[in-house]
Amino acid sequence: MANGFNWQCPHCQRHVTITDTITGNATILRLANAEGRRTLNTTFIVCPNPECLKFSLNAMLYESEWRAGEERLLKPIKSWALIPPSSAKVFPEYIPQPLLDDYTEACLIRNDSPKASATLARRCLQGIIRDFWAVKPGRLVDEIEAIKEKTDPLTWAAIDTVRQVGNIGAHMEKDINLIVDVDPNEAELLINLIETLFQDWYVNREERKKRLEAIVDMGAEKAEARAQKNQ
Numbered sequence: 001m002a003n004g005f006n007w008q009c010p011h012c013q014r015h016v017t018i019t020d021t022i023t024g025n026a027t028i029l030r031l032a033n034a035e036g037r038r039t040l041n042t043t044f045i046v047c048p049n050p051e052c053l054k055f056s057l058n059a060m061l062y063e064s065e066w067r068a069g070e071e072r073l074l075k076p077i078k079s080w081a082l083i084p085p086s087s088a089k090v091f092p093e094y095i096p097q098p099l100l101d102d103y104t105e106a107c108l109i110r111n112d113s114p115k116a117s118a119t120l121a122r123r124c125l126q127g128i129i130r131d132f133w134a135v136k137p138g139r140l141v142d143e144i145e146a147i148k149e150k151t152d153p154l155t156w157a158a159i160d161t162v163r164q165v166g167n168i169g170a171h172m173e174k175d176i177n178l179i180v181d182v183d184p185n186e187a188e189l190l191i192n193l194i195e196t197l198f199q200d201w202y203v204n205r206e207e208r209k210k211r212l213e214a215i216v217d218m219g220a221e222k223a224e225a226r227a228q229k230n231q
């Protein structure tokens, strides 16, 4: 571990090198049971990015055996991302909570239940369009059409592409809450689109606002300094 390993923080999405900010524990199932000997490894990793410093917690279950004086891990059986849960990226809190909740849950169940995942993702997409562009509520397909002229062409192209894909596209024209048969790839496509829109619309708007406010603040300080000098 001395040289560290590369790792992408699920909180800040930075690629970082982990050297000493990792700690873990093993819990061994030594009791006789129907499945055999097991070891559960739990691992904490703290992101070394000074602006993040958040921890992630994962658990991995292995078949194991006691041999030559030590517990040896055989094959991995299952792994869980505990914090943050699932592959959901962590987005800033200024994005409305109901949208973040739908997105996170859609990620959480993407593989186990793509149908339910895609349904949540469609509702999230509609929520984004209504919240960010204040469009008149209607069918999702009409709401998307209503923002065509307002969005940048590349973002629109991404939305349009997803709209044309398989069952997702077909059912944007129907009731949003209808559960449609989709495979995990289609659900993933919708989730990727939502991530792009969170980034392109909410995060970019906030960052632009921060940049402009910094300029205004700097200007105000300069003006104040000049006024004091002239007194």
Ligand SMILES: [Zn+2]
Binding pocket: 009, 010, 011, 012, 013, 014, 047, 048, 049, 052, 053, 054
């Ligand atoms: Zn981080």
